[in-house]
Amino acid sequence: VVIGHIIGCIPLYLAGRIGAETGKSAMETVKNSFGQKGSIFFSVLNVTQLVGWTAVMIIGGGRAVAVIAEKYTGIYNSPLWCVVIGILIIVWIKIGIKNLGKINTFTMAALFFLTVLLSFVVFRGDPAGGTLGSMSFGSAVELSAAMPLSWLPLISDYTHNSSNPRKAALVSVLVYFVGSTWMYVIGLGASIFTGESDIAKIMLSAGLGLAAVFIIVISTVTTTFLDVYSAGVSFSSITDRVSSSTTAVIACIAGTALAVFTPIEQYENFLFLIGSVFAPMISILITDFFILKKDHFSESLNIFNFILWMAGFVIYRGFMAMETVFGSTLPVMTAVIVLATAAGKARELISRSGNQGGV
Incomplete structure (x- = not known):
């Protein structure tokens, strides 16, 4: 968990630095390397994967809340809760990111308190007997790295207006690192100490009740809001004919529809595909x-x-068929940086030689 997050957070910090120092949103910074039309390709992919992430988040939250609601109502209805979560995300969009300050402060404080409570609940008992998973260490590292990597095409959307680029990028990544690692540890601890992998059932057994619903719904809404907001910003880099707010609402509706009508079994492959593109x-x-x-x-x-x-x-796709201690991301990114640096330096030498020959 820690190794994977370190691997993923290093490029996340550098991506945030680029956006903060240039004052450009995430997909606008892509134009620095690929040109105006070249960035369109990645913007389309980014909007697509953000809609996918929206569906993943909504269906995960909807199913978890449905499990808890079933205990009190006797009815399991995950599509209904997916729609409820989707509506709340649209409310967040309409409020606007600039007007969410006080609301976010309250929700984050409440989530922090309840997460601490959940941590105590998970780790207070003795480890339960469980079965060992079949996932290799390298694959586990890669899945952990995929989480921060999934934010690579988004982070500059939130750092490009900062007055202190290094501080903004560093604080953003450190907060993400701590929060995401903490959630991974809770999930791992839940499996080890309770023998249960379903977070909704863990919360029910802990007697959290409505607090569990609050944790799941609000954490899903606040996180998924960032996905749809960035989908709007990314689409704006393709065309300015549609406002980013309108695009965000459309992305939310599309993600909600996918959550209601499609399965989520290819979750890991989805994360791996994100890494291989971005x-x-x-x-x-x-x-x-x-x-x-x-x-x-x-x-x-x-x-x-x-x-x-x-x-x-x-x-990257080739490395996925191989088993390495550090997964695929670190060796692939290192290889691409070395290749791009060598090719860039070679082009400079050839260009200088040509100019000198012409003179």
Whole structure:
């Protein structure tokens, strides 16, 4: 859990730094490496995966609340709770990110208190007898890394207006690291100490009742709001004909529909696919911004970087078939950065040699 989050949070910090230092949203920073039209490809993929994440979050929250509600009503209705959560997310969108300050302060404080309570409930007993899972260490690391990696195409949407780029990116990533790792530990502890993997059943057995509903619903709403908000911002980098708020509402409705009418069995494959698309992309952004000091924002399409990204994508998919201690993300990102740096330096040398020959 810790190793995976460290691996994922390092590029997350660098991505946040790029957005904060350039003052650009996440998909606008992509134009720095891939050009104006090149970024459209990644923006479309980003909107698509954000709608998918919205569905994943809503269906997870809806099913968990339905389990708890069934205890008190005798009725299990996860589609209904998916719709309720979707409506609450739309309410969050309509309130607007600039007006959510006091509401978020209250909800985050309440969630923090209830999460501490949940932690005590999970770890207060003796470990229960359980069965060992079949997941390898490398795969577990990769799944942990996939969580912060899933925020790579979003973080700059929330750091680009900061006055202190390094501090904004660092604080954002540290808070995410602590919170996400904590949730992973609670989940792991729940399996070890209770022998149960369903968080809703754990909360019920702990007697949390309505508090459990609050934890699940509000945590789902506040997290998924970030997904649909960034979907709106990402779509705005493609066209400004539709407001980001309207796009966010559409993304929420689409995600809710997917949550109600589609299964969630391919969750792990979904996370792996995110990594294979965006890990090579951010590797090239990091190389251009921090190492080569190159900016291709004014270009229509940077074919050279696009080819590098395709190579990174293929390398990533190949690494997924192999078993490494550190998963796939770290070796692939390292390989892409080395490849992009070497190729960039070689192009500079060739360009200088050509200019000198012309003179």
